[in-house]
Amino acid sequence: MSDRITVEELSELMKKAAGVTVAPEELQRGYDSGFDTFGIDSLGLLGIVGELENRYGTPMPPDAERSKSPRQFLDQVNGALLAGA
Amino acid sequence: MSEPYPRRVAVTGIGVVAPNGNGTDAFWKSTEAGLSVLGRVTREGCEHLPLRVAGEIRDFEAATAVEERYLVQTDRFTHFALAAADRALDDAGLGRADTDEAPFSVGVVTAAGSGGGEFGQRELQQLWGKGSRFVGPYQSIAWFYAASTGQISIRRGFKGPCGVVASDEAGGLDALAHAARAVRRGTDVLVAGSTEAPLAPYSVVCQLGYPELSTEEDPTRAYRPFTSAACGFVPAEGGAMLVVEDEGSARERGAEVRARIAGHAATFTGAGRWERSREGLAHAIRGALAEARCAPEEIDVVFADALGVPEADRAEALAIADVFGAHGRRVPVTAPKTGIGRGYGAAPVLDVAAAVLAMRHGVIPPTPNVFDVCHDLDLVTGAARAAEPRTALVLSRGLMGSNSALVLRHGAA
Numbered sequence: 451m452s453d454r455i456t457v458e459e460l461s462e463l464m465k466k467a468a469g470v471t472v473a474p475e476e477l478q479r480g481y482d483s484g485f486d487t488f489g490i491d492s493l494g495l496l497g498i499v500g501e502l503e504n505r506y507g508t509p510m511p512p513d514a515e516r517s518k519s520p521r522q523f524l525d526q527v528n529g530a531l532l533a534g535a
Numbered sequence: 536m537s538e539p540y541p542r543r544v545a546v547t548g549i550g551v552v553a554p555n556g557n558g559t560d561a562f563w564k565s566t567e568a569g570l571s572v573l574g575r576v577t578r579e580g581c582e583h584l585p586l587r588v589a590g591e592i593r594d595f596e597a598a599t600a601v602e603e604r605y606l607v608q609t610d611r612f613t614h615f616a617l618a619a620a621d622r623a624l625d626d627a628g629l630g631r632a633d634t635d636e637a638p639f640s641v642g643v644v645t646a647a648g649s650g651g652g653e654f655g656q657r658e659l660q661q662l663w664g665k666g667s668r669f670v671g672p673y674q675s676i677a678w679f680y681a682a683s684t685g686q687i688s689i690r691r692g693f694k695g696p697c698g699v700v701a702s703d704e705a706g707g708l709d710a711l712a713h714a715a716r717a718v719r720r721g722t723d724v725l726v727a728g729s730t731e732a733p734l735a736p737y738s739v740v741c742q743l744g745y746p747e748l749s750t751e752e753d754p755t756r757a758y759r760p761f762t763s764a765a766c767g768f769v770p771a772e773g774g775a776m777l778v779v780e781d782e783g784s785a786r787e788r789g790a791e792v793r794a795r796i797a798g799h800a801a802t803f804t805g806a807g808r809w810e811r812s813r814e815g816l817a818h819a820i821r822g823a824l825a826e827a828r829c830a831p832e833e834i835d836v837v838f839a840d841a842l843g844v845p846e847a848d849r850a851e852a853l854a855i856a857d858v859f860g861a862h863g864r865r866v867p868v869t870a871p872k873t874g875i876g877r878g879y880g881a882a883p884v885l886d887v888a889a890a891v892l893a894m895r896h897g898v899i900p901p902t903p904n905v906f907d908v909c910h911d912l913d914l915v916t917g918a919a920r921a922a923e924p925r926t927a928l929v930l931s932r933g934l935m936g937s938n939s940a941l942v943l944r945h946g947a948a
Contacts, residue, residue, distance in 0.1 A: 465603075466607075467607070467671070468604060468607060468608065468673075469602075469603040469604035469605070469606055469607025469608060470603070470604050471603060489604065493608075493672040493673055493675065493676070494608075494672075496672040497671050497672045497673065500668060500669075500671070500672070503668065504668055504669065
């Protein structure tokens with residue numbers, strides 16, 4: 451487990467928390483697309499945040515679950531992990 | 536206020552996921568043959584519980600029926616509903632392109648007796664085993680009574696009137712009546728019905744408190760309504776969804792009208808007060824006949840509620856006699872659910888599916904496992920009976936006191 455969340459890890463979390471399969475390459479290509487275009491709804495994103503908080507034992511910023519795109523989301527959570535490190 | 540040209544309500548599609556058949560054709564073949572598939576409860580975590588016999592669905596592969604996200608986000612009862620809705624829409628000849636053209640003209644109504652118990656149990660175990668942070672957000676929607684209605688409409692892009700009826704077992708019939716009313720008010724198509732998945736440990740434990748539940752170990756003796764050996768009912772999972780639509784527009788688009796929903800009425804007589812259900816059921820039957828403008832003698836077959844509790848069976852037989860008089864001793868009565876169990880809200884919807892198919896095939900399916908009838912009813916037992924039913928009455932009662940009756944007419948009528 452690295453100290454930065456990668457698109458690979460986000461892809462794996464999307465599958466686990468919401469049952470939505472999107473390959474990391476595809477996620478990279480749609481880095482600025484909305485989560486809704488991948489089929490992730492607000493509950494799905496909330497589940498991903500919860501899973502990350504349990505994994506890293508640290509709270510994520512409240513705006514993380516409101517992120518519109520993978521870029522926004524990874525910026526938020528990685529910023530929090532960096533600050534907590 | 537009556538409209539100048541009231542809309543007539545047609546059943547144009549049937550989708551079934553039942554213990555005796557994963558699919559409408561398989562269900563009908565087993566039902567017509569009087570096959571009993573009741574068996575020992577084998578679901579994980581249920582084996583040691585005092586409920587011994589149930590109607591389990593063993594050949595349903597959720598992963599092939601629905602997309603992966605629904606496996607993660609929804610309960611087994613919703614997997615059944617999504618699969619049954621797909622089948623019903625296919626049967627009605629309504630593809631994605633058809634409904635996408637007019638999404639506001641398609642709605643969904645389901646009935647649910649218990650919601651998503653298996654999903655709920657898993658998340659509650661996370662809550663008490665690990666803590667609140669380990670409960671997944673989909674718990675908030677997956678175990679709701681309304682989950683299946685919501686997921687069907689979202690998945691297929693339907694934007695018409697949607698609802699869920701939580702009125703006990705009889706809710707299955709009430710949901711169809713609700714759908715019929717939506718059609719009469721102007722919505723063209725409703726996907727309506729009920730599926731249940733009550734065979735998970737938490738759900739089974741909840742049912743153990745029902746005095747009407749059969750705990751008999753022998754599958755051939757566990758559910759025998761209308762006999763002196765009646766010892767309660769056997770629960771089941773699965774159910775059916777129907778496509779219900781305006782008869783005029785159905786015929787216009789070339790759909791086959793399999794039956795018409797002609798009348799319905801519902802009453803309430805209190806939980807477990809089976810003697811009183813006689814009056815409640817009779818009142819519901821009269822109301823359904825009146826709405827259908829149907830004389831009692833016109834009813835060609837009755838699909839009974841058949842609870843399997845002596846007092847309740849007697850009340851049902853007397854209700855039929857009260858309404859039908861001498862015709863009550865002549866009209867064929869059947870209860871195919873004795874071969875598959877009683878799937879709560881889904882049970883009467885499967886009965887409606889069977890009634891529509893019985894009218895289509897000209898045969899009345901039998902009542903498996905039932906032989907020596909101790910009531911003054913012409914119960915069809917042993918083998919299916921050739922007949923030409925044109926009008927059918929379906930009855931349902933809930934453990935909490937709901938009584939409901941639905942009249943169906945042959946599609947060509």
